[in-house]
Amino acid sequence: MTRRFSASLLLAATLGGCVSPGPRVPKPVAAAVTPPAAWRTDLQPGGPVTADWWTGFGDPALTALVAQALANNVDIAIAAGRVEEARAAEALSRAQLSPQVGGSLPETQGQTLSPFGTPSRAIGTQPVITASYDLDLFGRLRLASRAARAQLLASEGARDTVRLATAASAASGYVVLRALDQRLQIARETLAARSDALRIARRRYEAGYSSRLEYRQSQAEYASTQQLVPAAHLAITRQENALSLLVGDVPGPIARGVPINRLRLPAIPDGLPASLLRQRPDIFQAEQTLVAADLSLDSQRAAFLPNIALTGSVGLVLSTALSNPVGVFSLGASGLAPIFDAGRLRAQENAATARRDQAAFAYRRTALSAFREVDDALAGVQRTGEQATALVEQVNASRGALENARNRYRAGYSSYIEQLDAQRSLLTAELSLVQAESDQLTSFVTLYQAMGGGWRPGTPLSPATDAVSRP
Structure with a gap:
């Protein structure tokens, strides 16, 4: 052989x-x-x-x-x-790379006053759909x-x-x-x-x-x-x-x-x-x-680099006190960047380097x-x-x-x-x-x-x- x-x-x-x-x-x-x-x-x-x-x-x-x-x-x-x-x-x-979508359906109850001073009970709901997305500009995710x-x-x-x-x-x-x-x-x-x-x-x-x-x-x-x-x-x-x-x-x-x-x-x-x-x-x-x-x-x-995320929400306000629904929406962005963390990120990097x-x-x-x-x-x-x-x-x-x-x-x-x-x-x-x-x-x-x-x-x-x- x-x-x-x-x-x-x-x-x-x-x-x-x-x-x-x-x-x-x-x-x-x-x-x-x-x-x-x-x-x-x-x-x-x-x-x-x-x-x-x-x-x-x-x-x-x-x-x-x-x-x-x-x-x-x-x-x-x-x-x-x-x-x-x-x-x-x-x-x-x-899954972290995809947008995160959620929803809520809160219900509210309260009292309203009519023009004649007669109080009445109002019941309302506000269904809202929220979404958030991390742009991941620097490829972290x-x-x-x-x-x-x-x-x-x-x-x-x-x-x-x-x-x-x-x-x-x-x-x-x-x-x-x-x-x-x-x-x-x-x-x-x-x-x-x-x-x-x-x-x-x-x-x-x-x-x-x-x-x-x-x-x-x-x-x-x-x-x-x-x-x-x-x-x-x-x-x-x-x-x-x-x-x-x-x-x-x-x-x-x-x-x-x-x-x-x-x-x-x-x-x-x-x-x-x-x-x-x-x-x-x-x-x-x-x-x-x-x-x-x-x-x-x-x-x-x-x-170590900044992290930018987009958030938004859209919904309706439905109430017995309103004759027509009211639409609401919001759109925003946030940016986070480390300024001072007492060396936490540097220590994590050193540990990853050792591994x-x-x-x-x-x-x-x-x-x-x-x-x-x-x-x-x-x-x-x-x-x-x-x-x-x-x-x-x-x-x-x-x-x-x-x-x-x-x-x-x-x-x-x-x-x-x-x-x-x-x-x-x-x-x-x-x-x-x-x-x-x-x-x-x-x-x-x-x-x-x-x-x-x-x-x-x-x-x-x-x-x-x-x-x-x-x-």
């Missing part, structure tokens, strides 16, 4: 490319974030990788488990709730609305990050479960073989063909293998319970599919460009958080972490594959050695210790092979997660087409 990436991604070549600097307070200096030199290649992307990357393992039970986790996971539901909260906040900020939009997109990125992590956890957890099943099967098969060896050792000891030492060694080896079975059962139960919680269900058994040694290794297309990392939901979230922080800073700076700087460095950290995770995953896929290949050869050699040691022992050419060593070597090699196969499959899961969970050429996973950006 070679690391074939294009160096087309400059996630944060200059963070000022995403957001424009404000006056007085400079942006934090950030060096270019470029892919490692080993990723550079001119190869074209290979076959497309679908977003349902877990189907590449060829196990319907795994596919169903991931689908159930994505549908019922509690963390995803919580993240979706946060998205709805951010959507409501964005709608509220947009518009900037706040765009910042709320960026926060909404950031919350969607956070939700997609949770979904990606849930799918990866379900897939890797299933792989671990199948590895534990394989370990249990190996323990049972080895225990059956040790049971036969113990029976033969007992018969040879009782017949006087072997010493008590060999019989005791056989007993100890049988007991050593026997304890592997309940340990494997315990690990399986805990893993099933963990997966049940992940899929939003009560503890219980998990449906199985194909054995771990029959799970397919998904194909990784050659020449994937490093720009695909921009589609990672956590990078998208960090980018939109930075955009929101910068827009909030600009909105806070606009608060913007934190978001900038958090964006850079997320980009660097993404490169590291992909590099670690690529190395894991390559090295665990090499390890599994070597362990297959070791298992085959250990089986041949055990067969030779068993034949020599039964023929009386060697002691029982040779057969015992061969049995231990085979058991260790088989368990190591299962672990290597599990690590290799888990490395593929980690790689897909590090690359954003799957993609199609030209189709971003996150809603980047609606992303808020700055010139």
